[in-house]
Amino acid sequence: MADLLTVRHVHKSFAGLKAVQDISLDVHAGAVTAVIGPNGAGKTTLFNCITGVTKPDLAEITLTGRGGARSELGALDVERIARLGIARTFQQVRLFDSLSVIDNVVLGGFYRHAFGWWAAVGDRLIGGGRRHRALRAAAMNALERVALTRQAFELAGNLDHGNRRRAEIARALAADPLVLLLDEPAAGMNRVETDQLMALLRDLRCDGMGIVLIEHDMKLVMQVSDRIYVMDHGELLTSGAPDSVAVDPRVIEAYLGKAAASLC
Amino acid sequence: MNLFFQQLVNGVALGGVYALIAIGFTLIFGVLRLLNMAHGEIYMLGAYLAYLFLTILDLPPFVAVPLALIAIFAISLLVERFAFRPLRNAPHFVPLVSTIAVSTILLEVVRLAFGPYMFGFDSFISTTFVRVGTISIGSSQLMMLLLSVVLTVALQIFLMCSQWGKAIRAVSEDVTVSGLLGINVNRVVGVTFAIGSTLGAVAGILVAMHFGAIYPNMGFVALVKAFTAAILGGMGSVPGAVIGGLMLGIVESLGAAYLPSGFSDAVPYVALFAVLLLRPSGLFKRAGGSDDPSHQGNPHTTGGLLDRILPQRGAQSLAAGVDIAKLIAVAGVVAALAIAPFLGDYALRILITIVVYAMMALGTNVILGLAGQLSLSHAAFFAIGAYSSALLTTHYGLDAWSAMAVGAMLAAAAGALISLVTFRVRGYYLALVTLAFAELVRIIIGHWNSFTGGMMGVRAIPAPRIGPWVIDSPLSFFYLSAVIGVIGLAVYDAIAYSVKGRALIALRDDEVAASASGLGVQRLKIVAFTLSAVFPAIGGSLMAHYYSAITPDLAAMNETVTVLVIAVIGGLGSAAGALFGSVIVNLLPELFRNLGDYRVLAYGVILFVTVLYQPGGVFSISRRLAWRA
CATH class of the missing domain: 3.40.50.300 (P-loop containing nucleotide triphosphate hydrolases)
Structure with a gap:
């Protein structure tokens, strides 16, 4: 160890x-x-x-x-x-409430991707959001680990308490800490x-x-x-x-x- | 040296009045955790009511002045009850927008009732001067000083010793616990608001007597001074506000003596920036309790009007389906492009104005709708874009496109600068600092006669050219602005839906969680401020070329308010919302042409009603963001 x-x-x-x-x-x-x-x-x-x-x-x-x-x-x-x-969760769950669960998880691991403003906006403007979809697909793994895939496209703010905790853990896991x-x-x-x-x-x-x-x-x-x-x-x-x-x-x-x- | 001491005395008297305004402001902040942007208008209204009772109704002063103050007390109770109490648990920018709405409504009501002109205000005490050596002190100055000292001491005794004062202090410590302990929170908040407002009104009457004049816009300057003084002394502290007010009065009076005329108006704004930069928590005392309501609910999770009208569908089906707001917007744009050749010049002008304001609203959408930063300097960016285009094409012979690009870059630089300056400033503070920045820009543009043409503005701005074609007919200019507008909307939409755009929303929802997830908070903020400056600058550039003449009024407060109204009505954060809001705000007055002067009042009322009943706006973007990748 x-x-x-x-x-x-x-x-x-x-x-x-x-x-x-x-x-x-x-x-x-x-x-x-x-x-x-x-x-x-x-x-x-x-x-x-x-x-x-x-x-x-x-x-x-x-x-x-x-x-x-x-x-x-x-x-x-x-x-x-x-x-x-180093990733963490909070005693009082702190999710990005006006984003979907899956986007919460995407952002949890986002810093690991070299993905600048031009790339991000260009991805939407001409790429049809392909790279974003790829990030979401990768984020699904973290949601699977906490058994939250069914709620992936719900707004985080609408989840019940237990699911909020799990979403927060998934967001922390997405960073592969x-x-x-x-x-x-x-x-x-x-x-x-x-x-x-x-x-x-x-x-x-x-x-x-x-x-x-x-x-x-x-x-x-x-x-x-x-x-x-x-x-x-x-x-x-x-x-x-x-x-x-x-x-x-x-x-x-x-x-x-x-x-x-x-x-x- | 004589001048120095004379100005020092003037400054102390003036500072006493600033202290009175600031005390009311800081008292209201302490209890409501709310920067009351309508405080200046209450101050103005106090002076106008006194004028009404004294001069028009010809009542004796000892009746007229108390009557005016009682009226202000009653009006403030009503304002608190109907404009702020329903919003007490809303996210922090919602009540702030509500105070802007109230301020606009009060201002317009006074403007409509009394006219926009300056009135002479006869002092009801005899004007005499006391001479000490070579320094003279006016009776009104003595009264200002005396009254501010008496009222401050009385207020302090009231707060510290009376039962009511204890209740007020308890509520400002913790609203919930105070309620649990049996304090009637609603009554305490209402009365505190009314006391604070009445102190402001006293100051308004004193200033009216001292300068012998009243005018509707006198409130905004007072608001900035109250805010500066309150920040100087530490937000929420009454003794701090007194010291802050005195310091401000002295600095300003000395500035008036030693700075070129016109620029002394800039002193309070510069002081505000300096204080916020060096000591964001004030010079003397840290504000009690938390003033950063970063952990409150979010209006964006409530659906917009459209989401309520339309039947709710499952997330999955809409993910694959059509975005209705966008569909309406695209249909509207296509329709406008198709019918444009058949429209008269006047209708085309309205369409062009719609595009310009939609561009400005996109700036608000980036900074407030996505990043959640209540920045109110859009009018400044608008003016920077317009003046860059105007000056570079007329003075330096640049072509319109290069000038537009330079303007956008200058505005972007200004935006980045603001974000750096205000990095530690958030929420309410940010709103007033950015507003002060806009005022500063307006003052500089308005007084730098040799470069910007001063109040006269710039004329004979050439029309843009594309190759051999000069875009000078209303129709061709409409098509040009439509192309730029559509590009702007598309780019904004791409920003909002991109991963980075969502990172901005994450920042708005929870800054701590965002940084604990490794998102670069400061860089995100800088980019958000920069982007939010570019859209209005391009709008301003279009405006300059279209009208071919501009004045410093482009940077005025009411432009920022208009844009805020557009963005909030349309639905914060949504591209279609920016367009839709711009259509409503620019078309409504045309539909009610005979309303004429009531136009701005209508803005205020619309803003107020929207904030109270539909804080998500008409097209809420949040639900759509959840589904689409």
């Missing part, structure tokens, strides 16, 4: 509130790394720091690219980081959908993708993760394999309070 993304000493405060304090974690290719913790533990802020949506106060985040080239992400902006191969950050992908999904998601995560792991998962569904986390990091109040509580984390009294205390921990 190669080191794909090493996150070291991330600090982030919002006006005195220490949202993330000295968090370090490793993301390996072909593995699922889960980040769990109670609400407000700083998980999403950590994601935002990794993807550049929020600038960390202090951090060393290094990505090892396809050719083995190492990039320091700290100084880069959101698009640059995305273009290096090295690292995929999923922020509560199972929230609002029913059991069947969660099982499908689990199958998808295992597939992606087999493909060698590095997956980072924020999730409250413990069953999903325990079954799919290779390593779990537990955060509370912005700090790293513990980390380890699912079995060891599940019985760690500090984790139980963070989730359920001291009384529950003493009962165990």
Whole structure:
């Protein structure tokens, strides 16, 4: 298992509130790394720091690219980081609501195509949209993986909640990322959908993708993760394999309070 | 040195009034998260009502002035209730367009009732001067200063200590939570809007007394100054608005003394640009709460009028089928081309005007319809295109086509420049900055007498030639503009449907998600601004050659409003919509010729009704975009 993304000493405060304090974690290719913790533990802020949506106060985040080239992400902006191969979903789904699902997915992988303005407009003006259709055909693969092909031509804004999550995952997959950050992908999904998601995560792991998962569904986390990091109040509580984390009294205390921990 | 101190005193007095306007503006922004473009017209209306009661009805001042203010308070309550409250949850540009509609309606009502002329406004306090050394201070200046200090302090006490003030501050922090806590949000918002407006009206009356004159357009300048002062002080902050107003008043008065006349009008706009460039969040205080409503619903997902009238069909069948809006547009163009030889010169002129305005609306479609940036400098690009054509052909002997190309390139450069300057500015701010840019262009064109011909404009612009043919008859010029118009529509359509066009829509829907997907947000914006400048510039160039004489009015605010009306009515983002909107707006007044002066009022009303009831416009593009590849 190669080191794909090493996150070291991330600090982030919002006006005195220490949202993330000295968090370090490793993301390996072909593995699922889960980040769990109670609400407000700083998980999403950590994601935002990794993807550049929020600038960390202090951090060393290094990505090892396809050719083995190492990039320091700290100084880069959101698009640059995305273009290096880090794709993500959001806790509150952020789709392009007035575009169709398929075009959402097309745009998710669009940066990989050298496709300038002249080519794009020319494609419509004289090419009859042939290249766009080719992009859509390629995007269908990503929709197939999340079983959303039937809704491909619906407006993203008209999808129901579970399908919106899946569309967002498909858009992230379209970028063929090295690292995929999923922020509560199972929230609002029913059991069947969660099982499908689990199958998808295992597939992606087999493909060698590095997956980072924020999730409250413990069953999903325990079954799919290779390593779990537990955060509370912005700090790293513990980390380890699912079995060891599940019985760690500090984790139980963070989730359920001291009384529950003493009962165990 | 004496001049300096005299102007400093003048500046402080003037700044006091600016502060009053800005306080009202910033108060309304704080509670409604809305840049109230009608604030200037309320200010103007205050002065006119005072004039009505004082001079026409001859009431004593202590009755007339309170009466005017009570009337403004009541009118503002109505405006808030019917123009803004229904739109509170709409995407941010919708209520903004609504304020533009209200502003147009108020302006036109005053213009129609009182005429477009300047009236003398007799001061109701005796005009005396206090002399301090060599500096003289007028009684009206003293009153301006005194009243602005008293009102500001009173407002601050009201906001900080009274029950109402607390409710207002709570609502400006969080509307939803305030509602949950049992605050009557509608009443608080309405009353705040009315208080802010009344403060503006007080300022209007003070300025009318000081300068001894009122005219319908006095509001727009006041609006820009209020905005500049509010931004200087940090949007949403009352003390900030006071300091911003004072600074602006001083800078402007000193500018009037030391700059060539005419150009001092440009000072507030330049100050606005400078502040937004250096400190977009204001000089003093960061605005409380989020002013970037980037995560609100989208009107483009609601179908246009056409989608409602026509039976809904399945997506797949329409994907293979015909685009009805486009079909109507093509049929209309073919019909116009066919009947043109049988039309008189007047009808041809209307057709040419339709093409010109459709080109302008295409610019709005790119920047607002696709990229979702509320840029209001289209009139400036229009004027840049027209003046490039006019000056290059008359002064430098260039042929019409090269001049048109140069004009388009200059406009494109201006558009790119604006996008760079305003990269960090978004939403409401962008609207006023771009509007200020258009004013700046108008002022420069209007005062650079030696180059642009000043207010007289440029005359004897030659007709374009194609080989040996001179395109100078109305019919041949119509065919020429039709060809250019059709090319413009086709190119716009290709842009809208291209993957890049959809990337612009993605940017509009969610900028964060767009950049997290690796889309180059800044480059997309630059291209969108550039493209949005090219279409109006070509329209302006056509206009210059057709009329063979142009004036700086091309860059005026009402041109931008007209184009916005066209784009919104037709359906933002749709090529057919731009054409259709242009036909409606240019043909309606012709159908009601005897309406004459009511034309602009009709625009305002149409815009208002459209925004309230059909925010997607007649031809909504969104559904069609979903299906077609």
